[in-house]
Amino acid sequence: MASVTTSIPITQKASPVRSIAKFGAWMPRGILAFVMLATGAAGLVYEYVLSTVNTYLVGNSIEQFSITIGVMFLMMGIGGFLQKYMTRGLVETFILAELGLVLMGGFAPIAMQWVFSTMQADFSWIKMVYICCIGLLIGIEIPLVMRINERFTSNLGNNIAGTWAWDYVGGAVGVAVWIIMLRMYIPLTHISFFVAGCNLAVALVALWFFWKRGLLQWKLSAPLAAIAAALVVAVTVTGFSNVDSWSKILSQKLYEDPIVFQEQTKYQQIVMTETANVDSATGNTFELFLNGNKQFNSSDEKIYHELLVHPAMNMAARHERVLVLGGGDGMALREIVKYPEVKEVSLVDLDPGMIELARTNPLVTELNDNSFADARVHSSMPTGVQDTGSKREVLVDTGHIGTVDCPERTSQQGKRQVECVSEPVTESIGSVDIFTIDADQFISAQSGPWDVVIVDLPDPNSIELSKLYSLEFYSKIKHNMSPDGIVVIQSTSPYHAKETYLCIMRTMAAAGLGVVPYHENVPSFGDWGWIIGSPSMTSTALGEHAKSLDSFPVETRAIDNSVFHRSLIFNKGALTSTNNEISTLLRPTVFNYYTYEAWKTD
DSSP states (O other): OOOOOOOOOGGGSOOHHHHHHHHHHHHHHHHHHHHHHHHHHHHHHHHHHHHHHHHHHHOOHHHHHHHHHHHHHHHHHHHHHHGGGOOSOHHHHHHHHHHHHHHHHHTHHHHHHHHHHHOGGGHHHHHHHHHHHHHHHHHHHHHHHHHHHTTTOOOHHHHHHHHHHHHHHHHHHHHHHHHHHHHTTOOHHHHHHHHHHHHHHHHHHHHHHHHHTTOOOSTTHHHHHHHHHHHHHHHHHHHHHHHHHHHHHHHHHTOSSOEEEEEEOSSOEEEEEEEOOSSGGGOOEEEEEETTEEEEETTTHHHHHHHHHHHHHHHSSOOSEEEEEEOTTSHHHHHHTTOTTOOEEEEEOSOHHHHHHHHHOHHHHHHTTTTTOSEEEOOOOOTTOOOOSEEEEEEEEEEEEEEEEOOEEEOTTSOEEEOOEEEEEEEEEEEEEEEOSOHHHHHHHOOOOEEEEEEEOOOSOSHHHHGGGSHHHHHHHHHTEEEEEEEEEEOOOTTTTHHHHHHHHHHHHHTTOEEEEEEEEETTTEEEEEEEEESSSOHHHHHHHHHTOOOOSSOOSSOOHHHHHHHTOOOTTTTOOSOOOOOOSSSOHHHHHHHHTTTOOO
16 A cells, blocks of 8 residues: 655744744843933923923923033033043943933932032033933933944944934834823822833843853953842832932022922922911911012911002902912912902812912911812803813801701600701802913913903013913903903012013003003012003093092002002102013013013112
8 A cells, every 4th residue: 555645844933942042032132122222301391301301490491401411412412522542341331321320310309409409509510410410310321332232233323223213213102102191190209110110120131141151251240240130129219219308309499498398299399387486376378489589478468469459459440350370379369259240250260279279278267268168060161171070159158147057866865956057157259260271271261351451470480480470471460351440460579570570561552552661679589570461441531530539448457549650650750761672472572571680689
């Protein structure tokens, strides 16, 4: 019988040995992709972290971002040039560079805060040295990786393409991660450690990969690198575990009085301090700081807020609808809700953290007379605008006592009795809507009209804030006001920041508003100024109207009409200047004045 032989194609199933070999051939490429992705992302985020923390400490975001990123790029170029002189131990040098970035990058925010708190006079040059060191280490990374990768690919084009492509992708990933972490309200002191974890992972992967293949060149480099990595891990974990307490200790060094509240929100650092007064009858004094800038002192804030609110409220033909831009501390709102004619108040503040503090912190609610009390859900908003989802009912005491509840109780002797509870009767006089969005976005989306607009924003000490002092912003306010309405702008100090103050007044006038300046001494700040504007009255007519105010129909604790009349008077030359520029979105003159002229008066 003939035998039949059947052949089986060997291609039906891949050999396990061949699969392992194929995986091994692709592993260097995978390691390269991971390394460049992680280092590209980390390097970009370090630039953002250093720029942002320096902005928090010294202000002027455009300058800080420009200097930090520019210097880092310069040092990256120098690092790329210097690495050509490294001929041995390329892998070890790369691992040490990554470990150095773990320490310098991870500790960057707390290190900068420590220098600023303890050696403020030397902060500028120490900051530059720190930036240079990180930029130098980042600059060494890519050339070293390309030189190391020559062992695994002889094609120069593939080497360059693989290295740079993944580095650029890593940069895009870094941007996304940075934005996500900011939106999750992760503090900078924590973000830096999370990013440092990328460099640490790269160092550990590189150590494992090259140690396993015997490609480390320095004598005893493997155990020494392992020990160095272990020490860096220990130091980093210790830093991450203690950075919050360290930051609080360093923050206290920047303030004369004890800190009683501190929070880093998505937008700013909020700090409250307390000063014990010898005269116990007046109670302790509290101060609020945003990013280190004083916002109010409880001993004299009533001067500021009463002058901000009451002249505008009484100069307007009506004040049924009031808009407050800023004022998240609730102090201006405290004065507004004193008027029974007010039916609607919309308060806009960018930072939900500030609103939450003013709503819930007992120290602040006592100062603002709990002006955010009695919340109701609010859901009706113009298209494109988001808010906190809250409506606050404004209640006033009618002076009457009413019976609220009469529950039936059983005494210990078994007798049934009725106990009525009486409380003061309150009456709703309006509502307060609370929004936490950018003031410019809000006023752009609103159709108005508002009877009174109160702009209680921080000074124009950053580019972001300067747009809220621009011609375009004031034009939007005018468009959304009642024809006989009134707007008032807190306008910094006409003495310590004269050119800034006058620039604000010129810009308001250029937007078509009649303007009247006024000022008063607020002891915690010095001479402070406001500017009232009208969309329909000339400056002359508005000034006469201001002088005609004879009284304020609500209770005030710091000012009266005579104080306001006095505030309309300026010394000779105080309102004149050789400058005539106005501030616009693309030419923020007010920011330049504030940065280079303000608070330099002897």
